[in-house]
Structures are given as structure tokens and as C-alpha cells.
Amino acid sequence: MPLAGGAVALVVTLTLWLSNMSRVPYEDALPTVGAVLALVGLAVLALRLVAGGWARAGLMSGVAAVYILYLPVAVFAVSPSAWMRGGLLLMGGVAAVLAARRIPREAPGVLAVNRKINLILVPIVIGIAGVVLLRQIDLERHRPAPDQAFAAFDGEASATSPDVWHLIFDRYGNNATLGGAYGYDNSAFLSALRKRGFAVNEEAFSNYQRTGHSVASTLNASYLDRLSSSAQAADWVPIYRSLTSSQALRFFERQGYETVFAGSWWNPTRRSGLADRNINYRAVPELGRLVLGQSAIGFALAQTGLAYGDGRGDQCRRATYKFEQLRELADEGSRKYVFAHFLVPHPPFVLNADGSCRSLAKATASSRRDNYVAQIEYANREALRLIDAILAGPRPAVIVLHSDEGPWPEPFVGDERFLGRDPVAVDWAGLNARQLAEKMGILMAIRHVDGAPAPAPASPINVYPQIINAYFSGKGVEPAPRHYVFESDAALYRFKDVTRELN
Incomplete structure (x- = not known):
């Protein structure tokens, strides 16, 4: 067997x-596992045409898999230079071809080698799979289902109930942060929102x-105390599932x-299995991104700037694509609930103010302030274009525009030029009042259907x-606004109330 x-x-x-495993749930991991096996199967079929038999094709696929998936890890560890990495991988590729050519062609020889390799590899796979299964079972025992952890929204739509557009611009700071930490006056944008009826x-x-x-x-219109009673301390998955299977989605x-x-490239908002329609651009599941990123194929895609290899370019084009798709959606006459998570002005800094892609060289040469402000100005312009499209559409709509968090304060900043490298370990409970205000001060605006003045949330x-x-005959009581920080990535469900410090 190959x-x-x-x-x-x-x-x-x-x-x-x-x-x-604490970040990648099985529903996202298993499709990647299946896709990897399917690609290997296709490779075996292709190699069968030149190998002369299934056993030899299987051994050749094994050599190819070692080269593609294992050699780059060693090469990346010993060399920081892209040119040297490319040269070493090229030499490794030649060695892999030579090794594949040395596989015996005669049936007795190739079957003997294949049998020995299978007897080595198959028990290893079974052992690792067993460990994965046991770990997964243990984690799932402590993971509450989102529909059970949070109460369903109490309400009902009527003939006059509007569309709801919920737009989140990640790490968009409030006016005090933009002025104090970045020297940027955002009052023109806030005035433009108010002129359009926003509170x-x-x-x-x-x-x-x-x-x-x-x-x-x-x-889920709820604090996360219900997760803290059962979820393991460093397990992100209950939080991530609460995003993609939220009570808001279930209600609508x-x-x-x-x-x-x-969604975004970030796995928790990459897509939702509950939603009727997902809008994204070249978004790869987290496990698939990890496998691709450490492979020779991923290295080749990155060096050539091809699809799925240029993370910065894809992130730039993703923002533009989503805005275009949402403007088109605004013209549709069906009842709709739209949730959109934009990783703008969130790093990596890939956009110029005019919407063109910001090169790595420019992002590296520019100050953090200039990189961030460029994406603020891009987000402002595109947000107003989208809002105008929604207001001109055939359906009445409530539009919510806000941020989920503010920018990370100095000195708690990683590498903000590349995807996923900006977070660093932080003692969140130890931040001072100024740092807390910068991290948690956010944009918050809402436009009701008639545009009449009303308090923002x-x-x-x-x-x-x-x-x-x-708008939906609800009679629920709004939660009192409280503000918390979890202590660290090792204590996701141990919270410190910082409401007094912020106020």
C-alpha cells in the first residue's frame, strides 16, 4: 500500500x-487534515504514471513529503536569508529527486522497502492520532456550547423591523487616543458621522x-463569566466558537x-458555519495556514508573491474586496443581518490612505504613527462610502460602527509589519490607567433607522x-457597562475589573 x-x-x-489545539477547534482542523490527505492522494496518482507501480509511487510521495514539509523547518532554523534558504531548498530538491530515483524498480526490492517504511511510519501515525484524540476529548469535556452558555435574545421581528449592519474596525482608538498617542485629529470623521444621523x-x-x-x-450581549466556570484556563476555543455561533446570528x-x-484572515472571524453567506478573500483555515507556512510550497509562493503566499498583499486586497462586496450587498432588497469584522486599522500596516497597498519597505521605513494613521484615513473614507451605500439602499437599516479594542500601547508592541506577529506577552492586570485607556478606548457610533438623535451604546x-x-419588541434589560482585562494567555478566564480605573 502506498x-x-x-x-x-x-x-x-x-x-x-x-x-x-487550544486555538484550533476540530471543526476547523479536520477539513485541513482531509485536504492534506487528498493532495497526497493526487500526488500518488500522478507519481504512479512514472513510478511503474503503486508501492514505488508511495515511496516517492514519502520522499516528496519529507522534502516539502520537513526540510524547510531545518532550513529556516539555520538561515535568515531568503537567498540562502532558496539555495538550500534547491539543493534539497535535487537530493530528493536523486533519492527517489534510487528506489528499487523490481517488485521484490520495492515491496520490501515499502513494507519496512510502512511498519515504521504507520505506528507513529497511530500513536500521534491517539494522543490528539485523547487531548481533544479532554478539551471538549470542558468546552461549553455557545447556545448553552449564553441566553437567547428575547424578541421578534415585525413587518417594519429593519436590516442590521454591524461593522467592527479592529483597534480603532477613540478620539482621545488618536489625539494623545498619535497626534491625529479625527473630529472631521466624527462630524461626518453625525451629519449622517449617527450618535x-x-x-x-x-x-x-x-x-x-x-x-x-x-x-452574545453577555459577560463571559459563564465560560470561566468550565473552560480550561488557556483554551481559546470556547471564546472563538462564541464568535462564529453567536446569539446574534442565531436570533436573526x-x-x-x-x-x-x-470575515478576516484571523480564524475566529474567518467564516461562520451558521451564516447564510460568508464574504472573505483568500482566507485559509488556521491549521492550513500553519502547514503551508512551514512548507517548501509556502516558501515558493511567498518569494514569488503568488496567491496565498503574499500575506501582506492578500490582507490589503481583502479589505478592498470586502468593502466592494458590502456596497453591492447594500443594493439587495432582502432582509439581512450583516456582521463585518475589518482588521483595519489593525496591523499589519498594508494600506495607504488612498487604498493602495503599502509596501513592506515603506511600512518599515515609516513611523508607527504614520502607518497607523494611514489605515485610519483609509477606514474613514471607506466606512463613509459604505454607509452612504446602505442609506441609499432599498431597505431601512440600523448601522452600528465601533471598535472591539484600541491599539496596543507602547511598549507592548510586537512586529506590526506581518500577519499575526504583533501580539506580545503582557501583564494586563499591571497596566497603568493611561495604558488601559489607550488599549480600551474605542470608536462607538450608531445610526437608528430615522437618523434621529439617540444615545449611542x-x-x-x-x-x-x-x-x-x-426594533424587535424586546424587553430585555441592558447590562450595566463594565470593563475587564483577563490576566494573561495562561489565564483567559481570570478577570480584573478595571471600570473604576477607566472612569
């Missing part, structure tokens, strides 16, 4: 999943300091609305109670 290639690929994929809360703070906690609490599904989920957790009560 198992070598699949066995090597499974060892790599399952090992990566095992080390990231703006210039003193709003996020309910939690990071996106996962903040958006999960917003979309029950009301017969078309639900639209416009006090904090993100109040968004849906306000909308359900106003």
Missing part, C-alpha cells in the same frame, strides 16, 4: 494541530481588552433574515439589547 506520503503528511499536520459616544471603552473576548461578549436566523458574515455589550428592544 502509505508513506500520507503518513509523513499526517505526522506533520497532526503534530501542528496538537501544539495549537457618537466619544467616551466609550471596550468591555474586554482583546478581540476574542470583546467581540464574543458583544455578539430565527427571524428569517439572511445572515451575512464578512454605553459599551459594545449594550449594542444588541438596544437594537432588539427598539
